[in-house]
Amino acid sequence: MENKLVITTSPHIRTPExxxxxMIDVLIALFPVAVVSVLLFGYRALILMVVAMVVAMVxxxxxxxxxxxxxxxxxxxxxxxxxxxxxxxVPWWVAAVGSVVAIIIGKQMFGGVGHNIFNPALVGxxxxxxxxxxxxxxxxxxxxxxxxxxxxxxxxxxxxGMEGAELAxxxxxxxxxxxxxxALGETSALxxxxxxxxxxxxGHIDWRIPGCYLGTVFIFGLLFGGAIYENALLTGVxxxxxxxxxxxxxxxxxDMVTSPVTGLGKVIFGVGCGFLTMLIRLWGNYPEGVMxxxxxxNALTPIIDRYTLPRKxxxxxx
Amino acid sequence: xxxxxxxxxxxxLKENPVFRLLLGMCPVLGVTGFAMNGLGMxxxxxxxxxxxxxxxxxxxxxxxxxxxxxIYIVIIASFVTLVDMLLxxxxxxxxxxxxxxxxxxxxxxxxxxxxxxxxGKKPVSRSLVDGVGxxxxxxxxxxxxxxxxxxxxxxxxxxxxxxxxxxxxxxxMALPPGAFLALGILLYLVNLAFRRLGIE
Numbered sequence: 001m002e003n004k005l006v007i008t009t010s011p012h013i014r015t016p017e018x019x020x021x022x023m024i025d026v027l028i029a030l031f032p033v034a035v036v037s038v039l040l041f042g043y044r045a046l047i048l049m050v051v052a053m054v055v056a057m058v059x060x061x062x063x064x065x066x067x068x069x070x071x072x073x074x075x076x077x078x079x080x081x082x083x084x085x086x087x088x089x090v091p092w093w094v095a096a097v098g099s100v101v102a103i104i105i106g107k108q109m110f111g112g113v114g115h116n117i118f119n120p121a122l123v124g125x126x127x128x129x130x131x132x133x134x135x136x137x138x139x140x141x142x143x144x145x146x147x148x149x150x151x152x153x154x155x156x157x158x159x160x161g162m163e164g165a166e167l168a169x170x171x172x173x174x175x176x177x178x179x180x181x182x183a184l185g186e187t188s189a190l191x192x193x194x195x196x197x198x199x200x201x202x203g204h205i206d207w208r209i210p211g212c213y214l215g216t217v218f219i220f221g222l223l224f225g226g227a228i229y230e231n232a233l234l235t236g237v238x239x240x241x242x243x244x245x246x247x248x249x250x251x252x253x254x255d256m257v258t259s260p261v262t263g264l265g266k267v268i269f270g271v272g273c274g275f276l277t278m279l280i281r282l283w284g285n286y287p288e289g290v291m292x293x294x295x296x297x298n299a300l301t302p303i304i305d306r307y308t309l310p311r312k313x314x315x316x317x318x
Numbered sequence: 319x320x321x322x323x324x325x326x327x328x329x330x331l332k333e334n335p336v337f338r339l340l341l342g343m344c345p346v347l348g349v350t351g352f353a354m355n356g357l358g359m360x361x362x363x364x365x366x367x368x369x370x371x372x373x374x375x376x377x378x379x380x381x382x383x384x385x386x387x388x389i390y391i392v393i394i395a396s397f398v399t400l401v402d403m404l405l406x407x408x409x410x411x412x413x414x415x416x417x418x419x420x421x422x423x424x425x426x427x428x429x430x431x432x433x434x435x436x437x438g439k440k441p442v443s444r445s446l447v448d449g450v451g452x453x454x455x456x457x458x459x460x461x462x463x464x465x466x467x468x469x470x471x472x473x474x475x476x477x478x479x480x481x482x483x484x485x486x487x488x489x490x491m492a493l494p495p496g497a498f499l500a501l502g503i504l505l506y507l508v509n510l511a512f513r514r515l516g517i518e
Contacts, residue, residue, distance in 0.1 A: 130493060133489070
C-alpha cells in the first residue's frame with residue numbers, strides 16, 4: 001500500500017548527467033585537439049598536458065582531502081585546458097605552477113567547482129603570462145613538425161604577432177588544420193570544431209556564445225582587420241582561425257559556471273568577448289586578446305544574468 | 319606593569335593592524351615590492367604613530383569632542399611632514415622609492431584609528447606603549463609581506479640573492495596584482511596560525 005503513493009519534494013524530473021559525466025564529455029571533446037597537438041609538436045606537448053592535468057588533480061585532491069584524485073573530473077579539465085593555452089616550448093614546471101594557481105586561486109578560493117567567478121584555466125594562464133612573459137609571449141611558439149615525435153624546436157611568433165611579408169606566407173589551409181606556430185591547443189581549428197560539435201551534440205554548449213563570439217570576431221576582422229589578404233572576407237576568416245579564438249569560443253567562453261544562463265545574456269556575453277578580443281588584437285599592446293576578453297566578460301556575467309532575466313509568466317512590465 | 323605589556327602585545331598580535339584589523343591597506347599594498355621598502359615604510363609610520371599618539375593623548379582633555387577628527391589630522395600631518403623631510407634628508411633613496419606613500423601616512427586609518435580609539439581616551443604613558451606596539455605590529459606585517467613578495471618576485475631578500483641563479487622569479491608577485499594575491503595568502507596563513515596557537 002505504501003508503495004502506491006510516493007511523496008517527495010521537488011525536483012521530480014532528474015537527469016542522468018552528473019558533473020563527472022559532463023567533464024568526461026569535455027575531455028572526450030578535447031581528445032582530438034590533444035592528438036593533433038602531439039602530432040604537431042611532439043613529445044613536449046604530451047609532457048605538458050600530462051604534467052598540467054596531474055598537478056591540477058593532485059592539488060585539488062590534497063586541498064579537498066579526497067582519496068579519489070579524478071573525482072568529478074573538473075580539475076583534469078582545468079589542467080588540460082591550461083596546457084592547451086601554452087606553447088610547447090614552455091618548461092614543465094611553468095605548467096605545474098599554472099595548474100596550482102588555477103586550482104587554488106582560480107577555483108578553490110571561491111568555493112570550489114560551481115562557485116568560481118573566473119575560468120580557472122585562464123586565471124592560471126593569466127598569472128603565467130604576467131610572471132614568465134619570456135616563456136609565453138613573443139617568438140616562443142614552436143613551428144610544428146608534423147609526425148616528428150622528437151622534433152628539435154624552431155620557434156616563431158604566432159600568426160597574430162607577425163607582420164608584412166611573413167604574414168603573407170600564412171596559408172589559410174595551414175591555419176585551419178593547425179600547421180602553424182601557436183599554443184598546443186589553439187592551432188588546429190579543425191580538431192577544435194570536431195570537439196565543439198561533440199559538446200554541442202551532447203547539449204553541453206549553446207550555439208549562442210560561440211556563434212556570437214565567432215561572428216563578432218569575423219565582422220571586426222572583415223571591417224578593420226587590415227589588408228592581410230586582398231579579399232576582406234578572407235581577412236575575417238584569418239582572424240577566426242589564427243590565435244586562440246576557436247578554443248576560447250568553443251571551450252572557455254562556454255564554461256557553464258562562468259557564463260550567463262539566460263539566452264539574451266549568452267548573446268551579450270558572446271558579442272562582448274568578440275568585441276574585446278578584437279579590440280585588444282587590433283588596437284592593444286598584446287597580439288592576442290582572447291584570454292583577457294573572456295576573463296573580463298566572466299567578471300560581468302553576474303550583472304548580465306541579472307539584467308536579462310526573462311519575464312515571468314504573467315509578470316507585468318513596470 | 320602588566321597593563322603596559324598588554325597594550326604592547328595587543329598591537330603586535332591580537333589587534334595587528336594589517337593581519338587582524340586590515341587597516342592602512344594603502345601602503346601595505348603599495349610599497350611592499352621590496353623588503354627594504356616595507357621596513358622603511360613601517361618605521362616611518364611607526365614614528366608618526368608614536369608621536370601622534372603621545373600628543374593626542376596629552377591634549378585629550380582640551381580637544382573639543384565635536385571637531386576632534388580635523389585636529390587629529392592636523393597633529394598627524396605635522397609629524398608626517400617631519401618624517402617626510404627627515405627621510406628626504408637622510409635616506410633620499412628610500413624616500414624616492416616610497417614616493418607618494420609617505421605623505422599618504424596622513425590619511426592612514428591605522429594611525430587615525432589609534433588616535434580615535436585609544437589615545438583620545440587613555441593617559442600618555444599607555445598611549446606611548448600602544449603606539450610602539452601597533453607600530454611594531456605594522457612594521458612586522460609589512461616586512462613579512464614584502465619579504466614574501468621579494469623572494470617570489472625577484473628571488474632576493476633585502477637585495478641579497480638567496481634563491482640562486484636557477485630560480486626563475488614569479489614576476490606577478492613583484493607587480494600590483496601580486497600584492498593582492500600575496501596579502502590574501504598571508505592573511506589566510508597568519509590567521510590560521512593564530513587560530514592554531516589559540517590567539518583570537
